[in-house]
Amino acid sequence: KKNVLIIGAGGVAQVVAHKCAQHNDVLGDIHIASRTAAKCQAIIDTIRAKQNLKNVDGVLAGHALDATNVDATVALIKETGCEIVLNVGSPFINMPVMSACIATGAAYLDTAIHEEQDKICETPPWYANYEWKRREECEKAGVTAILGAGFDPGVVNAYAKLAVEDYFDEIESIDIIDINAGSHGKYFATNFDPEINFREFTGTVYSWQNSKWQSNTMFEVKKVWDMPVVGESQTFMTGHDEVHSLSQNLNVPNVRFWMGFGDHYVNVFTVLKNIGLLSEQPVFTAEGQEVIPLKVVKACLPDPSSLAPDYTGKTCIGDLVKGKKDGKDTEVLIYNVADHKDAFEEVGSQGISYTAGVPPVAAALLIASGEWDVKKMANIEDLPAKPFLHLLNQMGLPTRIKDANGDRDLNFAN
Numbered sequence: 549k550k551n552v553l554i555i556g557a558g559g560v561a562q563v564v565a566h567k568c569a570q571h572n573d574v575l576g577d578i579h580i581a582s583r584t585a586a587k588c589q590a591i592i593d594t595i596r597a598k599q600n601l602k603n604v605d606g607v608l609a610g611h612a613l614d615a616t617n618v619d620a621t622v623a624l625i626k627e628t629g630c631e632i633v634l635n636v637g638s639p640f641i642n643m644p645v646m647s648a649c650i651a652t653g654a655a656y657l658d659t660a661i662h663e664e665q666d667k668i669c670e671t672p673p674w675y676a677n678y679e680w681k682r683r684e685e686c687e688k689a690g691v692t693a694i695l696g697a698g699f700d701p702g703v704v705n706a707y708a709k710l711a712v713e714d715y716f717d718e719i720e721s722i723d724i725i726d727i728n729a730g731s732h733g734k735y736f737a738t739n740f741d742p743e744i745n746f747r748e749f750t751g752t753v754y755s756w757q758n759s760k761w762q763s764n765t766m767f768e769v770k771k772v773w774d775m776p777v778v779g780e781s782q783t784f785m786t787g788h789d790e791v792h793s794l795s796q797n798l799n800v801p802n803v804r805f806w807m808g809f810g811d812h813y814v815n816v817f818t819v820l821k822n823i824g825l826l827s828e829q830p831v832f833t834a835e836g837q838e839v840i841p842l843k844v845v846k847a848c849l850p851d852p853s854s855l856a857p858d859y860t861g862k863t864c865i866g867d868l869v870k871g872k873k874d875g876k877d878t879e880v881l882i883y884n885v886a887d888h889k890d891a892f893e894e895v896g897s898q899g900i901s902y903t904a905g906v907p908p909v910a911a912a913l914l915i916a917s918g919e920w921d922v923k924k925m926a927n928i929e930d931l932p933a934k935p936f937l938h939l940l941n942q943m944g945l946p947t948r949i950k951d952a953n954g955d956r957d958l959n960f961a962n
């Protein structure tokens with residue numbers, strides 16, 4: 549058994565912890581570390597209430613940790629004997645957590661690129677800003693570091709790899725389409741940390757078109773897609789980590805990311821932004837008090853995890869891939885549909901956290917089995933897609949495929 553250290557105790561960490569508990573016969577002891585120990589304990593309580601732990605002698609423990617302190621993280625990894633670190637804390641801690649893994653030899657997994665807190669938002673080339681600069685360091689230390697192992701980035705990268713492996717001789721474009729057709733019943737809320745969520749949409753929108761970066765503004769490029777189950781959905785072109793890695797690693801000339809937003813979200817967001825309430829720069833009130841507008845907005849909005857009990861509806865996320873096979877134009881949609889209510893019943897979370905939290909645990913299982921224990925840094929598309937998608941089929945995120953031969957489950961004979 550490997551023993552796992554989960555860093556962060558937010559929405560995604562809750563799903564990761566539950567899924568590790570479901571597989572603790574392989575993953576062993578489960579340690580959860582976050583700045584706030586009470587948040588780790590709250591997750592542990594829900595696991596004890598919902599999951600039937602297979603490894604009855606195993607440890608399930610929470611720890612207070614500031615993961616920007618590399619020495620403290622190194623000490624915790626050593627003390628707990630964890631061989632796999634699932635970093636699902638905020639993206640500001642990626643580099644220090646990676647340093648701790650390199651120092652101890654533990655495998656590293658994350659679900660988003662590193663960001664610096666004082667920058668508005670990272671600009672391309674995203675993975676090359678921090679992560680890829682450390683490739684040699686990982687390889688020298690023999691450390692497996694799997695980057696972007698959530699849903700998007702993550703599973704959508706595996707869908708792209710599957711398209712390369714099985715469906716195309718040449719790929720012309722990959723459009724990643726992310727639709728949340730669920731309803732949380734609140735006037736306005738974000739599905740994960742508002743600070744991170746808004747940062748994603750306040751900067752320039754970058755896409756990879758005709759083999760170069762193209763920039764647009766947010767909500768400038770709109771497209772309606774007719775997606776399975778959720779139907780016609782309005783989306784806007786958005787920048788996203790995987791646009792960079794897929795364009796580079798799979799050598800595809802057009803990679804775009806489309807996020808679904810309803811008119812109401814766009815209106816509220818636009819008002820907040822235009823009056824300066826999404827700024828991370830401090831302002832002073834008439835009384836001389838310094839406040840950061842974005843932090844105030846975050847404090848006023850619902851806590852994303854509080855949305856889970858009443859969330860209904862489905863998400864549909866997938867890759868529409870176009871290219872050539874045997875000289876003929878070919879088009880394939882590889883996708884997953886997840887249900888908010890099912891996620892809540894299984895692990896006490898909403899569907900967005902579920903789709904992000906199940907894949908890193910599948911990746912951890914593949915590190916444990918050796919199939920993905922590559923002893924170097926890798927993005928998901930660098931690794932064989934089938935073992936990952938096969939596991940996800942069994943873990944609650946089944947893959948479907950729609951092409952000229954119909955719309956069907958994708959099954960893998962192992």
Ligand code: NDP
Nearest residue numbers: 556557558559560583584615637638698699700740741904
């Ligand atoms: P939350 O904001 O809910 O949780 C973040 C957690 O990180 C909190 O528990 C916070 O701890 C912890 N944290 C922050 N700073 C530190 C620190 N210095 N040391 C230790 N812990 C720290 O985020 P989510 O769960 O929604 O998202 C987690 C990650 O997953 C993010 O990086 C996000 O971008 C990514 N994500 C990826 C997706 C994908 O599909 N690839 C989709 C959704 C999210 P505390 O509160 O105790 O301070």
